[in-house]
Structure formats: C-alpha cells, structure tokens
Amino acid sequence: MVMTAKPVECGPVEEISLPSSIVVTPAAPLPKVVFGARDVSVYYGDFRAVRDVNVDVYEHQITAFIGPSGCGKTTVLRCFNRMNDLIDAARVEGSVTYRGVDLYHRDVNPVEVRRRIGMVFQKPNPFPKSIYENVAYGPKVAGIKGNMDDIVEKALRSAGLWDEVKSRLKVSGMSLSGGQQQRLCIARAIATEPEVLLMDEPCSALDPIATARIEDLMQQIKNEFTIVIVTHNMQQAARVSDRTAFFTTEVNSESDTRTGLLVEVDETDKIFSKPSDERTENYVTGRFG
Amino acid sequence: MPLTTLGVGGREATERIDRQIKSGRIDFGGRMFAAMLFSSLALALLVLVVLFADVFGAGIGVFTTRAESFLSGGLRTKADSAGVFQAIRGTFWIAVFTVVLAFPIGVATAVYLEEYAHKGRLTRFLDLNIRNLAGVPSIVYGILGLTIFVKHLKSFTGGATPISAGITLAILVLPIVIITSAEALRAVPGTLREAGFGVGATRWEVCRTLVLPYALPGIITGTVLALARAIGEAAPILLIGAVTGLLPGQEGLLDPSQLTERFTALPVVIADWARTPRAGFDELAAAAIIVMLVLVMAMNTFAIILRSHFERKRN
Ligand SMILES: Nc1ncnc2c1ncn2[C@@H]1O[C@H](COP(=O)(O)OP(=O)(O)OP(=O)(O)O)[C@@H](O)[C@H]1O
Ligand SMILES: [Mg+2]
Numbered sequence: 001m002v003m004t005a006k007p008v009e010c011g012p013v014e015e016i017s018l019p020s021s022i023v024v025t026p027a028a029p030l031p032k033v034v035f036g037a038r039d040v041s042v043y044y045g046d047f048r049a050v051r052d053v054n055v056d057v058y059e060h061q062i063t064a065f066i067g068p069s070g071c072g073k074t075t076v077l078r079c080f081n082r083m084n085d086l087i088d089a090a091r092v093e094g095s096v097t098y099r100g101v102d103l104y105h106r107d108v109n110p111v112e113v114r115r116r117i118g119m120v121f122q123k124p125n126p127f128p129k130s131i132y133e134n135v136a137y138g139p140k141v142a143g144i145k146g147n148m149d150d151i152v153e154k155a156l157r158s159a160g161l162w163d164e165v166k167s168r169l170k171v172s173g174m175s176l177s178g179g180q181q182q183r184l185c186i187a188r189a190i191a192t193e194p195e196v197l198l199m200d201e202p203c204s205a206l207d208p209i210a211t212a213r214i215e216d217l218m219q220q221i222k223n224e225f226t227i228v229i230v231t232h233n234m235q236q237a238a239r240v241s242d243r244t245a246f247f248t249t250e251v252n253s254e255s256d257t258r259t260g261l262l263v264e265v266d267e268t269d270k271i272f273s274k275p276s277d278e279r280t281e282n283y284v285t286g287r288f289g
Numbered sequence: 290m291p292l293t294t295l296g297v298g299g300r301e302a303t304e305r306i307d308r309q310i311k312s313g314r315i316d317f318g319g320r321m322f323a324a325m326l327f328s329s330l331a332l333a334l335l336v337l338v339v340l341f342a343d344v345f346g347a348g349i350g351v352f353t354t355r356a357e358s359f360l361s362g363g364l365r366t367k368a369d370s371a372g373v374f375q376a377i378r379g380t381f382w383i384a385v386f387t388v389v390l391a392f393p394i395g396v397a398t399a400v401y402l403e404e405y406a407h408k409g410r411l412t413r414f415l416d417l418n419i420r421n422l423a424g425v426p427s428i429v430y431g432i433l434g435l436t437i438f439v440k441h442l443k444s445f446t447g448g449a450t451p452i453s454a455g456i457t458l459a460i461l462v463l464p465i466v467i468i469t470s471a472e473a474l475r476a477v478p479g480t481l482r483e484a485g486f487g488v489g490a491t492r493w494e495v496c497r498t499l500v501l502p503y504a505l506p507g508i509i510t511g512t513v514l515a516l517a518r519a520i521g522e523a524a525p526i527l528l529i530g531a532v533t534g535l536l537p538g539q540e541g542l543l544d545p546s547q548l549t550e551r552f553t554a555l556p557v558v559i560a561d562w563a564r565t566p567r568a569g570f571d572e573l574a575a576a577a578i579i580v581m582l583v584l585v586m587a588m589n590t591f592a593i594i595l596r597s598h599f600e601r602k603r604n
Contacts, residue, residue, distance in 0.1 A: 086479075086486060088408050115489030125480040127499060128603045137498075138488035185484075192488055
C-alpha cells in the first residue's frame with residue numbers, strides 16, 4: 001500500500017512544458033484525474049472479492065462501471081469514499097488517490113472525504129425522517145450556511161422529485177414509493193454539493209421517465225461534479241457515460257471462489273464498438289461468456 | 290360468467306385448475322400447531338388469573354375497610370393500623386436512583402460496545418461477561434452493596450439508606466439494561482448508518498441523530514423491564530438493611546431528608562407481613578402486593594406510551 005501524504009502523480013497532467021521551438025496546435029486540454037486506483041484489491045476477511053483494479057476517473061466526466069452481478073462494482077465504488085471502512089472485515093490493498101492524495105493515508109479523515117464524495121446506494125435508504133429533513137441532513141452536518149428551504153428545494157428539483165412532494169415535505173421519506181425514495185436519496189446526496197457523486201445503480205427502481213430525468217440531471221451536473229455510476233443497463237452506460245470500465249468475475253476452480261477483476265476501461269464509444277478484450281465484446285453484445 | 294370456457298383454455302383445464310387450487314385447504318399439521326400454541330398461552334393466562342384472583346380476594350378487604358389509613362400509614366405492629374406509605378416511599382426513591390444511574394451508564398456502555406468498539410476478541414469477551422453478570426443471583430449483589438456502599442462508603446451513602454439500596458439495584462440491573470440496549474442497537478439497519486456516513490456525518494452524529502432515535506423504543510422497554518425487576522427484589526435490600534417492624538420517619542414522599550435515613554421498601558414489607566403469624570397480616574401482605582402490582586402496571590403503561598411515542602416519531 002502506498003503511504004505517502006504528498007501528491008502522487010498519476011495519469012495525464014494538464015501542463016507539459018515543451019521546448020519553445022516546437023509549435024503545437026492547441027488541443028483540448030487533457031482532463032484532470034480525480035480518482036486513480038492502482039492495483040487495488042479488496043478483501044472481505046480472507047475472501048478476495050476483487051483484484052488488480054487500475055482505473056482513472058476524470059474530472060467532469062461520467063465514468064460507468066458495468067459487469068455481471070457479483071463482480072465487485074459496488075465494492076470498488078465504495079473504496080472511493082472510504083465506505084468500506086464501515087465493514088470490519090473489509091480490507092483495501094493497493095492505492096487509491098483522490099486528486100493526487102492517497103485516500104488511505106492514515107492522516108486522512110474519512111468524514112471529510114465523504115463530505116466531498118457523495119454516494120447514492122444500490123438500495124434506497126432514506127432516513128426515517130421527513131422528506132425535508134432527509135435532504136437537509138447533509139448540509140446541516142456539513143455546517144453549510146444559507147437558506148435551508150432553498151437548498152432543499154433546489155436539490156429536490158434537480159432529482160426530479162419536487163413536484164411530487166412539494167405539498168408534503170413534512171411526511172416521512174419512508175412513505176414514498178421505491179423510485180421516489182431513490183430520487184430522494186439522490187437529492188440528499190447532491191444537497192451537500194459534493195465534488196464527486198458515486199451512484200450505485202441509481203435507476204434500477206425507476207421508470208423510464210424518472211430514469212431519463214436522472215440521466216438529464218447527470219448531464220447537467222457533470223459540468224460541476226464528477227460522476228461514477230454503476231449500472232446494469234448497457235444502454236444507459238452507452239447513453240450517459242464518457243468512459244466505461246468493464247468488470248467480470250473469474251472462478252478459482254480450486255477454492256470455488258469468485259474474484260472480480262477489471263477487464264478494461266476506455267472511452268465508452270470504444271468499449272461498445274470495438275473493445276480490445278473479447279470478454280468485453282461478449283458482454284456488451286449480450287453473448288455472456 | 291364473463292369468461293367463456295373457450296377463452297380460458299377449455300373446460301378440462303378449468304376443471305383441473307379448479308381441483309388443484311381448491312385442494313389441501315385444511316392444513317391439519319398447521320392447525321394442531323396453532324392449537325398447541327394457543328393452549329400454552331391459555332395456561333400462562335390461567336396461572337396469572339388464579340394468582341390475581343387469590344391476591345385480590347385476600348387483600349381487597351383492606352381497601353374496602355380502610356384504604357386511606359393503609360395507603361398513608363407507616364409500619365406498625367398492629368394489623369389494624371399498619372400501612373404501606375413508607376414502603377411506597379422507599380421503593381419510589383430506590384427506583385429513582387436505579388433509573389438515574391442504570392439508564393445512562395447502561396445505554397452509554399451499549400453504544401460504546403455496539404457502535405464504537407472494534408468487534409474483536411475483547412468485545413466478545415466483555416459481551417459474554419456482561420451476560421454472565423445478568424445471571425448472577427441478586428443476593429450476591431446484596432452482599433456487594435452491604436460491603437461497599439453500606440460499610441466502606443458510609444460517609445458518602447449514609448450507610449443503610451435508600452441511596453445504598455438504589456446504587457446496589459442499579460448495579461444489579463445494569464447488565465440487563467446493557468444487553469437489551471445493545472440488542473436494540475443491533476436491530477438498527479446497517480443501511481441507516483451507511484446513509485448517515487454517506488452524507489458525511491461523523492460517528493457521533495450518526496449515533497445521536499439516527500441510530501439512537503431508532504433504537505430508543507427498544508431501549509426504553511428494556512429499561513422499564515429491568516426497573517420492574519429491581520423494585521421487586523427483596524433479598525438484596527434486606528441485606529442492605531431495609532427496616533421491618535417499625536420505622537420512625539414520617540417524611541413526605543418527596544422530602545429529600547429521608548435519603549440519609551433508614552428505609553423500607555414494598556417487597557421487604559410484603560415478605561415480612563406474609564411471614565408474620567399474627568391475625569390480619571396475611572391480608573395486609575395481599576393488599577401490599579396489590580399496591581405493588583398497580584405500581585408495576587403503571588410503570589409499564591408509561592413505558593408503552595413512551596415507546597409508541599418514539600415509534601411514531603421514527604415512523
Ligand atoms: N459486506 C460484505 N461481506 C462479505 N462479502 C461481501 C460483502 N459485500 C460484498 N461481498 C462480496 O463481494 C463480491 C462483490 O460484491 P459487490 O457487491 O461488489 O458486487 P456487484 O458487482 O456490485 O454486484 P451487483 O451487480 O449484484 O450489485 C461478492 O462476491 C459479494 O459476495
Ligand atoms: Mg452492486
């Protein structure tokens with residue numbers, strides 16, 4: 001595990017000094033790396049759930065994680081905001097950097113990490129509090145000043161839930177339907193204005209209209225945020241994401257355990273049109289192998 | 290019949306499905322089991338009813354003839370003038386001390402064990418021993434209270450006082466409060482904690498604003514059950530030095546000066562009267578039991594109200 005507090009250089013950097021004699025045509029600036037995962041393996045006790053993950057997540061992009069169930073997408077996503085700390089048995093190996101800082105350095109405060117890196121969970125998990133309090137909770141604990149009513153309204157509007165709940169903000173978040181709960185959780189996550197949003201299958205319980213809303217929202221906010229989304233919906237990954245990482249599982253025949261691994265990560269167009277790995281091609285074309 | 294037999298796939302199919310989904314309606318095994326469960330419930334209720342009927346039959350006479358002097362009188366050697374006021378007073382103060390000590394310490398311990406401590410061999414060892422402590426006979430706690438609070442800490446507790454008894458009973462029920470609180474905390478869904486941590490709350494914020502409100506109904510129920518057990522204990526407070534026979538003090542219920550005086554309590558008085566061979570004391574014991582039952586029931590009702598209040602709040 002890399003244990004350095006000073007910034008670790010990873011991926012492309014913006015400025016490269018060139019000899020002045022060379023004339024360069026100005027190209028689009030290379031995006032900044034938000035997350036860099038290097039040789040990441042995650043263990044639950046002795047069980048290695050996922051191994052050798054190398055992936056960069058770029059600023060103002062949507063990065064999609066796709067792959068069959070159980071291949072460790074959620075597990076890897078949870079490494080990015082230290083959520084795995086909450087599972088006693090979980091252990092992360094390798095290095096994960098957030099804007100060049102080692103996320104697992106022992107001086108890092110996970111609370112500060114999670115304030116900057118918001119998360120929407122696979123299963124909707126609203127607080128057993130009112131809709132209003134659900135959204136206001138994050139800004140409150142973060143000590144955000146400002147008009148709380150406005151913050152709540154803005155977040156609920158962004159999540160496409162405002163019109164459905166504006167007349168009953170005092171009722172419990174638990175009394176909403178599954179899809180409404182998920183949008184409430186999205187509103188809760190964006191109310192704190194994080195720099196990055198990790199979304200674990202945010203649309204799996206949503207109808208096409210609500211899904212389209214969330215996808216719109218993602219496109220809107222990616223100018224300010226960076227988004228990582230796990231999805232089982234291939235069209236969704238193709239529609240919304242800039243880059244796609246494909247994970248799969250390999251079966252260890254001796255111990256009969258399954259370990260997830262990252263097969264490849266690339267521009268979304270490339271993953272869906274001409275991936276470099278056969279396993280990716282089989283998966284995205286529906287020939288599961 | 291809006292559906293034609295043609296529409297549902299022919300007469301034969303209808304008949305077959307009809308037979309299949311209407312067969313096996315009577316589930317004999319299940320009914321037997323339900324009957325067994327009901328008879329155990331009935332047995333438990335029957336025992337309770339017999340006990341109540343017995344006690345009420347014996348004790349109700351005291352209330353019909355001299356309810357007021359019984360409820361406001363003190364300990365006497367004569368059956369027709371003895372009362373339970375001092376015993377109610379003592380039990381009240383013991384209960385106050387027990388709750389005030391056992392509730393915060395017990396809940397704090399449970400929160401530490403469940404929410405903060407790393408789940409390792411040490412916490413498992415502590416957990417096991419707390420369970421063992423809950424099984425220690427109450428007389429042992431009485432001896433502990435006698436040596437420590439009555440003798441060694443006399444300058445602080447005043448010796449054989451309601452303070453000593455309250456502290457001793459608090460220690461007696463502390464393991465029960467810890468265990469039930471820990472169980473209530475364990476029943477809080479992990480996804481609730483994750484949701485809190487996910488928006489950047491600290492462990493303390495997650496505990497205070499999410500986990501504890503969710504667990505509170507369970508914690509309250511556990512505490513009240515523990516308290517009901519505590520105020521029913523006679524053995525440990527007899528050892529501490531609860532008075533039987535005659536007690537001079539005539540302070541009011543809330544008068545704090547009694548805290549440093551000798552005391553008595555309902556279970557001790559009941560045991561003493563029930564043992565007294567002189568005429569009239571059996572009835573007094575039964576009447577005191579009725580008082581105690583009413584107290585315990587009032588406490589439980591209060592707990593149920595509190596519980597449903599907090600349950601509604603967490604909805
Ligand atoms: N808390 C945990 N304790 C032990 N093992 C776990 C835990 N969470 C996940 N795992 C295991 O890790 C592996 C990867 O799980 P993960 O949830 O990351 O998969 P996933 O790719 O998100 O799957 P899905 O698409 O079904 O959500 C699985 O084999 C799973 O059993
Ligand atoms: Mg998952």
